[in-house]
Amino acid sequence: MLKIVKTEWKLFLREPSMVVFAVLFPTVLLLVLGAIPALRTPDPTFGDLRFIDAYVSSLVVIALAFLGLNKLPTTVASYREKGVLRRFSTTPVHPARLLVAQVLVNVIAGVISIVLLMVVCWAVFDIDLPHHPLGFLVTCLLGLLSLSALGLLVAAWAPNARSAGGWATVVFMLVMFFGGAYLPRFLLPDFLNVIGEYLPPGVGALQESWLGVAPDPAHLGVLALVTLVAGTVAAKSFRWE
Amino acid sequence: MAIIEVVDLVKTYDRKVAVDGVSFTVDEGEIFGILGPNGAGKTTTVECVEGLHTPDGGTIRVDGLDPRRDRAELRARLGVQLQQSELPDRIRVGEALDLYASFYRDPADWRELLARLGLADRAKTEYRKLSGGQKQRVSIALALIGKPKVAVLDELTTGLDPQARRDTWDLVEQIRDAGVTVVLVTHFMEEAERLCDRIALIDAGRLVAVDSPAGLVSRVDGEQRVRFRPAAPLDVALLTELPEVSHVERHGPQLVVTGTGNLLHAVTSVLARNQIVAADLRIEQAGLDDAFIRLTGRKLTE
Incomplete structure (x- = not known):
C-alpha cells in the first residue's frame, strides 16, 4: 500500500498544472491580492479587518475543493478509461487500493498547501493564524475527505473522463461559491452563508477554529456524514471498467 | 496434464449470447491459441478464465481453482496481458514494474525481466514516451512479473509493425520455454499457425474445433x-x-x-x-x- 501511495505521489509531482493549482495557487493568490494596497488596509465595512484577513478561509476552500473535486475525479476517471484500474484487478491487489492511495495523496498535498499558505499569512501579512489549531486541522481533514468522497462519487457515476471533468466542475463551482471563494462570504446573503457553513469543506467550522473556539460538532458531524454517505455510495456503485 | 479446464461456458450480455457452450482444456507447458474473427467471443472467454467476468453457465478450473471463488489465489498464479490497457502517462517503466512486483509473494526480478524483453535501457523512460511495441512489451513484463504458471496474452501483436510482431513472437516462445503455459488470443492466422501447439477455433460464440495447426489443416488436406x-x-x-x-x-x-x-x-x-x-x-x-x-x-x- 505504501508503495502505491509513493508511486501516486511521484506521479502527482510530475503533473506541473496539478501541483501549481493544488499546492501553490492559494498562496500565490494571497500574494497577488496582498500586493494591492486597498486590500491590505483595515476597512470598517469588513469590521475593521483587511480584505485579505477575511479572504484566507476562502483560499483554504479553494485548495481543498481543487484537490477533492478536480484532481481526484479526473484522475480516477482517466485511470478507469485507460484500463489502469482494470489491469490492477488482474493482480492480487484490489483496484480500490489505488483510490485510497489517491485520497491519501490528496491529504498530503492538502496539508502542504495549507501549511504553505499559513506560513505566508503569518510571515508576510501578519494575518492571525487559527487560534484553535487542532480544530482547524480536524476541520481541514474532514473537509478534504468529504470533498474527496463527493469527487469519487462523481468519478463513480460519470460515464467517461470528460464528463467526470464536467460534472466535477459544476460541484466545484457550487462549493467555491458557498465557500466564499468568488465573493467573500460577508458579501453573501445570510441564508447562503448559513448553507455554506454546513456544506463541505465546512467553512463554519473553519472560521470557528480560526477565531479560537472548538468547531461546532454539528458542522463536523455534517462533514463526517457527507464523507460516509458519499463514500459508501461511491464504493457500492463504482464501475471498475 | 490439463492446467485450464473450461466446460460448457456460457456468457450473455444484455440477452446477447457472447459465449455459447464453449469447452476446452489447456495442457501445462503448451501455447494454446484462441483464434476467431473479431467479436467471436474470444476475449469474453479468456476474461471469464481470468475471473474478470462471472459466467452465466458452465464451469472453469485454472490450476484447480475456481476463478470467481478463489479470486485472490488465482491472481497470484495467472499473469494477464489485457487488450487495450494502459498505464498512467508519466509512470516510469521501472517504477511500474517495481510497483506491480510488490503485489506478489514471490515476484520475478524486474530488472532481469526488462533485460529479457529488451527494455533494459527504458527503465527510466515515462510510459507515454514508449513506442507501441515497447508498450506491448511492458504489458508482457507486467503479466510475467508475478512468476505466473499461466500467462494469458490477448491480441498481443495488434497494431505492431511486422518486425515488432516477429520479435514479440520470439518472446512468446521464450516464455513457453521458461515453463509458463501460454494462452494466446488472436485473430491473426499467421500468428496462430506459427506459435500455437493447439488452437481453439471460435466463431459466433461457439467452439468450432480444437486441434493442432497441422491437424486443422489436415481436415482440408490434399486441397x-x-x-x-x-x-x-x-x-x-x-x-x-x-x-x-x-x-x-x-x-x-x-x-x-x-x-x-x-x-x-x-x-x-x-x-x-x-x-x-x-x-x-x-x-x-x-x-x-x-x-x-x-x-x-x-x-x-x-
Whole structure:
C-alpha cells in the first residue's frame, strides 16, 4: 500500500498544472491580492479587518475543493478509461487500493498547501493564524475527505473522463461559491452563508477554529456524514471498467 | 496434464449470447491459441478464465481453482496481458514494474525481466514516451512479473509493425520455454499457425474445433490451388472437366483452380495442349485460412 501511495505521489509531482493549482495557487493568490494596497488596509465595512484577513478561509476552500473535486475525479476517471484500474484487478491487489492511495495523496498535498499558505499569512501579512489549531486541522481533514468522497462519487457515476471533468466542475463551482471563494462570504446573503457553513469543506467550522473556539460538532458531524454517505455510495456503485 | 479446464461456458450480455457452450482444456507447458474473427467471443472467454467476468453457465478450473471463488489465489498464479490497457502517462517503466512486483509473494526480478524483453535501457523512460511495441512489451513484463504458471496474452501483436510482431513472437516462445503455459488470443492466422501447439477455433460464440495447426489443416488436406493469368483466352470448361479440378474461379484476369491430386500437372498439360502460356503461375497449399473457411463457411478477416 505504501508503495502505491509513493508511486501516486511521484506521479502527482510530475503533473506541473496539478501541483501549481493544488499546492501553490492559494498562496500565490494571497500574494497577488496582498500586493494591492486597498486590500491590505483595515476597512470598517469588513469590521475593521483587511480584505485579505477575511479572504484566507476562502483560499483554504479553494485548495481543498481543487484537490477533492478536480484532481481526484479526473484522475480516477482517466485511470478507469485507460484500463489502469482494470489491469490492477488482474493482480492480487484490489483496484480500490489505488483510490485510497489517491485520497491519501490528496491529504498530503492538502496539508502542504495549507501549511504553505499559513506560513505566508503569518510571515508576510501578519494575518492571525487559527487560534484553535487542532480544530482547524480536524476541520481541514474532514473537509478534504468529504470533498474527496463527493469527487469519487462523481468519478463513480460519470460515464467517461470528460464528463467526470464536467460534472466535477459544476460541484466545484457550487462549493467555491458557498465557500466564499468568488465573493467573500460577508458579501453573501445570510441564508447562503448559513448553507455554506454546513456544506463541505465546512467553512463554519473553519472560521470557528480560526477565531479560537472548538468547531461546532454539528458542522463536523455534517462533514463526517457527507464523507460516509458519499463514500459508501461511491464504493457500492463504482464501475471498475 | 490439463492446467485450464473450461466446460460448457456460457456468457450473455444484455440477452446477447457472447459465449455459447464453449469447452476446452489447456495442457501445462503448451501455447494454446484462441483464434476467431473479431467479436467471436474470444476475449469474453479468456476474461471469464481470468475471473474478470462471472459466467452465466458452465464451469472453469485454472490450476484447480475456481476463478470467481478463489479470486485472490488465482491472481497470484495467472499473469494477464489485457487488450487495450494502459498505464498512467508519466509512470516510469521501472517504477511500474517495481510497483506491480510488490503485489506478489514471490515476484520475478524486474530488472532481469526488462533485460529479457529488451527494455533494459527504458527503465527510466515515462510510459507515454514508449513506442507501441515497447508498450506491448511492458504489458508482457507486467503479466510475467508475478512468476505466473499461466500467462494469458490477448491480441498481443495488434497494431505492431511486422518486425515488432516477429520479435514479440520470439518472446512468446521464450516464455513457453521458461515453463509458463501460454494462452494466446488472436485473430491473426499467421500468428496462430506459427506459435500455437493447439488452437481453439471460435466463431459466433461457439467452439468450432480444437486441434493442432497441422491437424486443422489436415481436415482440408490434399486441397491446393493453382493461380495464373492465361496469356490467351481459355475455355474454362477445359479445366473443370479434369478429374483433379473441383472448381475454377475467375478473379479479373486471373484464374484460380482448386483441386486435389496432381493438380498442377493436369492444369499445365491442358494449357500446353492449347498452346496457352500461363503467366504469374503460383501454387498454394491449403492453410489455416482454408481450414477456417471449411469449418465455419466464412473467412476469418471480414
